[in-house]
Amino acid sequence: MSDRSITVTQTRSSIGAKPKTRGTLRALGLGRIGKTNTLPDRPEVRGMLRRVPHLVKITESGE
Numbered sequence: 001m002s003d004r005s006i007t008v009t010q011t012r013s014s015i016g017a018k019p020k021t022r023g024t025l026r027a028l029g030l031g032r033i034g035k036t037n038t039l040p041d042r043p044e045v046r047g048m049l050r051r052v053p054h055l056v057k058i059t060e061s062g063e
Contacts, residue, residue: 010034
């Protein structure tokens with residue numbers, strides 16, 4: 001298993017977004033503009049990020 005991680009920052013508001021989209025943001029550990037969270041680089045996390053690319057900024061970091 002790799003030690004890679006992804007840093008995710010919320011850049012846009014979830015106001016007006018569908019409830020499922022808001023739930024995905026909460027599952028990623030986000031909730032307000034400017035909040036940042038570091039997550040493991042796993043397929044489950046990548047799938048969640050594919051659902052909300054218009055609301056977040058993604059930065060990949062290596063070991």
